[in-house]
Amino acid sequence: MEILGGIFAIAGSIFLFLAALGLIRMPDLYDRMQAGTKATTLGTMLFLIGLAIVEPLWTGKAALLILFVIFSNPLSSHTLARAAYHTGVTLGERASCDELAGACGDEEDSA
Numbered sequence: 001m002e003i004l005g006g007i008f009a010i011a012g013s014i015f016l017f018l019a020a021l022g023l024i025r026m027p028d029l030y031d032r033m034q035a036g037t038k039a040t041t042l043g044t045m046l047f048l049i050g051l052a053i054v055e056p057l058w059t060g061k062a063a064l065l066i067l068f069v070i071f072s073n074p075l076s077s078h079t080l081a082r083a084a085y086h087t088g089v090t091l092g093e094r095a096s097c098d099e100l101a102g103a104c105g106d107e108e109d110s111a
Helices: 001-027 028-054 058-086
Strands: none
Touching: 001 028, 028 058
């Protein structure tokens, strides 16, 4: 069981590393938040599952932490993105559409 728990923990660590890499590599704030939120949510969940496999007494605590991460990460990311948008943080150069402003390139495609 320790090997399986270690595999989960290493997989979680890889996703957490990819989240950190995404924060460096992405061009604008919104892409950085998306990369950071999705990868850290999965990475944290995998790491905590690995911990629960290695230490069965911690399964309840790990499950509560996983639930907290599942609910709080997307919610906080969405709230930060909305606040950034409403304070005027611009989209990246390669963004093709601003759906909140209703300013998409081809209106016929979205209809």
